[in-house]
Amino acid sequence: MKQKLLLFTLGSLLIFLLLSVWYKPAESSEPGEKEVVVLLHGLARSNMAMWRLKQRLEEADFHVETIGYASFNRTSQDIILEISQQINDCCRSINNRVHFVGHSLGGLLIRAYLVENRLDNLGRVVLIGTPNHGSEVADYANRKWWGHFAGPAALSLGTSKESFPNTLPEPDYPVGIIAGVSSSGNEELIPGLDDGLVSVESTKLENMQDFIAVPSGHSMMRYNKVVASQTIHFLKHGQFNN
Numbered sequence: 001m002k003q004k005l006l007l008f009t010l011g012s013l014l015i016f017l018l019l020s021v022w023y024k025p026a027e028s029s030e031p032g033e034k035e036v037v038v039l040l041h042g043l044a045r046s047n048m049a050m051w052r053l054k055q056r057l058e059e060a061d062f063h064v065e066t067i068g069y070a071s072f073n074r075t076s077q078d079i080i081l082e083i084s085q086q087i088n089d090c091c092r093s094i095n096n097r098v099h100f101v102g103h104s105l106g107g108l109l110i111r112a113y114l115v116e117n118r119l120d121n122l123g124r125v126v127l128i129g130t131p132n133h134g135s136e137v138a139d140y141a142n143r144k145w146w147g148h149f150a151g152p153a154a155l156s157l158g159t160s161k162e163s164f165p166n167t168l169p170e171p172d173y174p175v176g177i178i179a180g181v182s183s184s185g186n187e188e189l190i191p192g193l194d195d196g197l198v199s200v201e202s203t204k205l206e207n208m209q210d211f212i213a214v215p216s217g218h219s220m221m222r223y224n225k226v227v228a229s230q231t232i233h234f235l236k237h238g239q240f241n242n
Helices: 002-020 047-059 076-091 105-116 136-143 145-150 219-223 225-237
Strands: 036-040 063-067 098-103 122-128 175-181 210-215
Touching: 036 047, 036 076, 036 105, 047 063, 047 098, 047 219, 047 225, 063 076, 076 105, 098 105, 098 225, 105 122, 122 225, 136 145, 175 219, 175 225, 210 225
Parallel strands: 036 063, 036 098, 098 122, 122 175, 175 210
Antiparallel strands: none
């Protein structure tokens, strides 16, 4: 079991290192009269990783602004500054209703952005597989000599009270949370149900407006049709379609 866990963690770290060296900045165009969705990817990805969810949101008649950021060898605060500038550039001057959707770390970045930037035209927020109370996988990496290769942003996602997720205040805006559930084989590391990287319990927030769990692994949630349809339903109606 421990060997399997080590191989899984090292494999995830390798993917992280390979993908973090390349990203695309925000893609922006004029929204017209459509409601806007600001879409943020997770750790070690680019906005290209959100292409399918972006497509489905656009098919639901939303205008989508994808925010890209690099996460390798950067702190969470470094990333917050970068995405804040991009979001302000694309969305602070428009009158359209602005929603936010984030996968994994992207959800935490949205929460951090909204602490310092309150929008009068703020709509709803959907967090997909977001470790709102941290991930035991980050705790595990913090205990290992090779953990520093993951970089400070990844290591800040632990479950301690001082971790990046646990220092964010509770949202005071409408938030819907989607958790993934899969048979990851990580029961020794992550207690209870999880998506392979984040436990279901860690995704939950005290002030969440609605919650739903869907059968999906962590990375595949951004491609999952049910995740997309539930995201769209919450953005339009303020609740999931249970």
